Amino acid sequence: MTTTSTGELTPLTAISTSGLTKRFRGGQLAVDHVDLAVPDGSVYGFLGPNGSGKTTTIRMLLGLAFPTGGSAALLGVGMPDGATQVLHRVGSLVEGPAFYPFLTGLDNLARYDAADRTADPKTARTRIDTALDRVGLLSAAKKRYRHYSLGMKQRLAIASGLLRPRELIILDEPTNGLDPQGTREVRALIRQIAADGTTVFVSSHLLAEVEQICTHVGVMRSGRLVFQGSLPELRRTGAARVTVQTADPEAAVKVLTALGLADVRTSPASDAALAPADAALAPADAASAPAGAPGSGPAQGFAEASAVLGDAAPERICAELVQAGVGVRGFAVTSPSLEDLFVGLTGEGFDV
């Protein structure tokens, strides 16, 4: 039922929005003309700091909140009007798990299943057990929800999204508040769901998470979608830089410029810039230590020259520098980490 039913309308997008806008009654613009295009079969990471409009967007996608402008479609069906026609093909976890604490995990799932008029009551028990088994909660099925750990609660919420075969799963911060083990379990589960051909739309403010499981990303910043594309496309937006730490930055600048490198810059003192680099030479760490450790020379008097690497070979640059008599104290090639790219896109104050 997967491809044919969605194929007719919009063949390649599981989620599409056009100019989706939400202005709260107070006048605050929470979501501002967002055009999402989530390809069928992708694992789409929806990134952004807390408060950037991710959850509001998801609420509109699921028909929980009504847009004040633009439109949204899930699996080709317009929302929120098509909610009752399409949502049973969509599993979701919105803003953390929510269940009745006095019911068991099993009863909670049974309740949600009973609310679904298109679900077959005869297979309910089997489907619930399968979903619980997939998230590893079968043995805790008869335990009351209030006695679940945070990780179990989160997994139960994912199980509620797996009560039936879905074409799309929307997960809002699925690893929020989980310990590293729980995070890994959820990540593995998402990979598994995606491997079954289900499109996964996962929002997160954790970069590592997205980097590990997603094929596509969308980045939100104060209500606007500031980037959307595949992960390699995102990486390509950041250029690698070569950084030289030296006592004679002017000479280094001359060499770098002579080599035809772009955006040659100097920065006064050595700070953390060299330290986390993919690193060619080691002493950077010692140099950046504030109170000069005994043995290592004081950092003062040194500065950095850097430039965009482009197509140049780093070893050639290093050789040229040495040949030109520039005292190279540190040398590094740094690709901006995804984190750098995100901070670049979303601005400071990114909540990592």
Place this chain on the structure above:
Amino acid sequence: MYRFFASELRLVFGRRRNLLLLAVTAVFPLVIGIALRLAAPHPQGGGGGGGGTGAAFFDQLAGNGVFLTFIALSSLLILVLPVVVAVVAGDSVAGEAGYGTLRYLLAVPAGRTRLLAVKFGVIVTFGLCATFIVSAVALVAGAALFPVGPVTLLSGTTVSLPDGLLRLLFVTLYVAAAMAALGAIGLAVSTMTEHAIGAIATVMILVVASEVVDNVPQLAAAGPYLPTHWWLSFDSLLRVPVDTSTLLRGLLSFTAYALLFGSFAWARFTSADVTS
């Protein structure tokens, strides 16, 4: 629809708090019956019409245990039955919002209109159940504590016991209809908040305010339009001939309130963002 309704019904009737409410409801008629039995140990006493409806019932009780049902219903209608209905109705949507389960129900998708209809159905069923518990317990207690026989109605006519019991059935249904209308008010209030306690308190304040206003002679003109005004009019069924005009006006009031607040709940719930 049926499966969802059955599931919600199980949930409401399975909650300890709600069962406790029903248990308390059942205890009241017993206590009233025993107290009256102790206070009036001579079954032969009694006499014709006192002040209000309640007093008339009390006079009749000594001669016939069936009247304990009417005494219990009119006493519990002041506070206990409205509380029972207010708790379940006020909790219905606000409780889901408070737990956050509302967003998951809607994402299932349960359908907003359908969810509201199921919730209202459960409230009405619960109110009906509470009302019948009062009548049933009062009838059994009345039969155990007082003599039972042909029923002398408020108009002085005596009807057979089966006729009396049939009238009791209609009285109970009338009270249940009153509670259903209150349930619609509770449902509407419940869609406006995510704090169940707030919704429950609001409904109770409305009930008490309505009862107070209804008892101020200077505000008598407003009386017939108050939600609680017709609740005790079930005594119209205990006359020969039955006072159908009063009865119908009561039922009209309940229907009007149910429609008004039902529409309000629907308009509100199908257009509001779920932010909990």
